[in-house]
Structure formats: structure tokens, C-alpha cells
Amino acid sequence: MLSAACLAQPSAPRWPTLNGQAPLVIGHRGASGYLPEHTLEAYRLAVEQGADFIEPDLVATKDGALIARHEPNISATTDVATRPEFASRKTRKTIDGAEEEGWFASDFTLAEIKTLRAVQTMPERDQSHNGRYAVPTLQEVLALARRLSEQTGRTIGIYPETKHPRWHRTLGLGLEDRLLAALAQAGLTQRDSPVILQSFDPASLQAMRGRSAVRMVQLLAPGASNLGAAATSGTGQSRPLSPLSPQTLREIRAYADGIGPFKTDLLPPSTLLRDAHAADLFVHAYTFRNEARRVAAPFQGDPLAEYRAFYGWGVDGVFSDFPDTAVAARR
Ligand code: G3P
Ligand code: CA
Numbered sequence: 432m433l434s435a436a437c438l439a440q441p442s443a444p445r446w447p448t449l450n451g452q453a454p455l456v457i458g459h460r461g462a463s464g465y466l467p468e469h470t471l472e473a474y475r476l477a478v479e480q481g482a483d484f485i486e487p488d489l490v491a492t493k494d495g496a497l498i499a500r501h502e503p504n505i506s507a508t509t510d511v512a513t514r515p516e517f518a519s520r521k522t523r524k525t526i527d528g529a530e531e532e533g534w535f536a537s538d539f540t541l542a543e544i545k546t547l548r549a550v551q552t553m554p555e556r557d558q559s560h561n562g563r564y565a566v567p568t569l570q571e572v573l574a575l576a577r578r579l580s581e582q583t584g585r586t587i588g589i590y591p592e593t594k595h596p597r598w599h600r601t602l603g604l605g606l607e608d609r610l611l612a613a614l615a616q617a618g619l620t621q622r623d624s625p626v627i628l629q630s631f632d633p634a635s636l637q638a639m640r641g642r643s644a645v646r647m648v649q650l651l652a653p654g655a656s657n658l659g660a661a662a663t664s665g666t667g668q669s670r671p672l673s674p675l676s677p678q679t680l681r682e683i684r685a686y687a688d689g690i691g692p693f694k695t696d697l698l699p700p701s702t703l704l705r706d707a708h709a710a711d712l713f714v715h716a717y718t719f720r721n722e723a724r725r726v727a728a729p730f731q732g733d734p735l736a737e738y739r740a741f742y743g744w745g746v747d748g749v750f751s752d753f754p755d756t757a758v759a760a761r762r
Pocket of ligand 2: 486592
């Protein structure tokens with residue numbers, strides 16, 4: 432006689448993700464909804480709130496150190512504008528076609544950067560931590576992830592992004608070699624290593640693909656506009672249901688393991704999530720934020736409802752400024 436256990440049907444995976452596992456929560460610039468972004472304190476808080484990965488954006492200093500900042504222009508994310516000793520460094524630069532004024536990491540040594548303190552960039556968020564926390568190097572973020580993994584008993588991943596890689600290369604401060612060297616030194620070289628590399632620039636990922644087995648993600652600007660005309664071709668429709676054709680997704684799969692689209696590009700009737708999974712690409716969407724005006728319109732200011740909908744659709748990970756909310760919605 433067959434036992435009940437033998438007769439039981441295999442249960443369907445709980446999550447409609449590419450691998451059937453729970454979607455990842457990625458602490459976007461750390462728990463940047465609460466603390467100044469890209470600081471060790473913000474990354475630590477993200478992990479305390481349950482984030483699986485912490486996300487440093489990378490730019491280079493004058494002496495070639497990789498530091499965690501969202502932009503080469505450090506005017507908005509540090510207190511540099513208040514430092515009289517650096518007043519004369521204020522300048523104008525054109526970065527990837529956009530002219531900007533301010534203070535730029537590539538004009539500062541790491542020792543000088545270390546005298547600065549981070550500030551909260553969004554005026555409606557808590558400003559009480561401004562001026563308290565230093566700007567970390569990539570190596571310090573890697574060491575933190577290792578330490579937090581030991582302390583929590585969870586594997587904490589790191590999700591570095593190369594920012595303006597072509598511009599850095601023109602300065603002789605290429606990001607990719609430095610990033611791969613730091614990862615190798617940390618022993619993060621294998622496909623299952625707790626690291627995912629990301630960039631909006633396909634050339635940056637392609638340059639690293641042949642030199643490392645770690646997972647890589649092609650970031651997509653809203654509407655996938657950073658991938659040019661090829662990205663929107665192939666559907667034969669005036670308004671395609673997905674900003675990327677299946678052919679383009681297959682081309683991305685040749686060098687990347689996943690895509691990172693802007694979240695609203697996944698809203699129905701978009702077929703991008705389904706098409707990406709069909710191309711064996713996982714999908715990590717950005718950026719999930721608690722403020723009502725930053726929640727996608729269909730969810731009427733309710734961030735929990737927004738996460739639950741994306742999880743239900745099968746998104747494989749979310750970049751979140753508020754990892755505690757992303758984790759609460761995953762329970
Ligand atoms: O890296 C995912 C997301 O962070 C991309 O946008 O501008 O916040 O780096 P950004
Ligand atoms: Ca980023």
C-alpha cells in the first residue's frame with residue numbers, strides 16, 4: 432500500500448522567481464532611507480534589517496582608490512562644500528555629456544576624502560546623522576560584509592556598481608581592474624561567490640566577463656534607454672510591451688546573468704519580467720522607497736503593497752532604501 436507521503440504531489444515552489452527561491456533584498460546604498468547613503472553605518476543597518484546584499488556604487492579617487500559614492504561629484508553626498516581647505520577645488524567637469532559644477536572625487540586623494548563626512552541627500556529624510564560618518568573604500572565594504580556574515584551567520588553579499596566607467600578610463604582611473612583585484616584579494620571569484628557586479632554600461636560588464644566568473648547584472652535606464660536603438664527593436668509594435676526585445680535579452684545573456692530595470696518598466700502589461708526569465712536572466716528591480724510619492728502609482732502610496740505585487744509577479748530581487756519594509760513584505 433502506498434503511503435500518504437508517496438501519493439503527495441510535489442509542492443509548487445513558493446516563489447515565482449527564476450530559481451524558485453525568495454526574492455533578494457538589496458540594501459540600496461545601504462539602508463539609505465534612514466542613514467546617509469554609502470556609509471558603513473548605512474550598510475550595517477541594512478544587514479540588521481535583514482538585507483541579503485549591500486550595494487556600493489563605485490567611483491575613483493585621484494590616487495586610484497575605489498570609494499563608495501553614487502557620483503564622482505561629491506558635493507551633494509558629503510560636507511565638502513563646508514570645508515574651507517577645499518574651497519579652491521570647486522570646478523566644472525563634463526561627465527558622460529553632462530556638465531556639472533562641484534567637488535569631484537577624482538581631484539582628491541583618499542586621505543583627503545577620509546577627512547570628509549557623509550550627509551543625507553534627500554531633504555525629507557532624517558538629517559540628524561549628517562557630518563558623522565566617513566566615506567568608505569571598497570575594501571572596507573568588503574571587510575564589513577565578511578564581518579557581518581560571521582556575526583549574523585548569514586551570507587551577506589556585496590553588489591558593486593561601476594559608475595561612469597568610460598569617463599574614469601579617460602582619466603587613467605579605470606574601475607574594472609581595481610574592482611576585480613579587490614574581489615580577488617577577498618576571494619570573491621566564483622559564480623557562487625556572494626557578489627554581483629552591475630553597470631549601466633555594457634562595455635564595463637563585458638570587459639570583466641572574461642576575467643571573472645562572478646554574476647553580473649546589466650542595469651537598464653528607464654525604458655532601457657541606455658542600450659540604444661537595438662533595445663527597442665524587434666516587436667513590430669508602435670509601443671512595445673517590453674522595452675527590450677527577446678533578441679536583445681539573449682544578447683545580454685551572453686555576458687550577464689541578470690538585468691536591473693527601473694521598476695515601472697515591469698508594470699503590467701509589460702512582458703519584460705517574463706521575457707527575461709525566458710532568456711534565463713534574473714530580474715532585480717530598482718528603486719523601492721517608502722515615501723508615498725516614490726511608490727509606483729498603482730499602489731497609491733503603499734510600499735508594502737508595491738513589494739508584494741512585485742514579489743507575486745516573480746521579481747528576483749529588489750533594490751530598497753528601506754530594507755526593513757522589503758523584508759516585512761517578503762514574510
Ligand atoms: O544599481 C541599481 C540602482 O542603484 C541604479 O540606480 O542611480 O541608484 O545607482 P542608482
Ligand atoms: Ca546603484
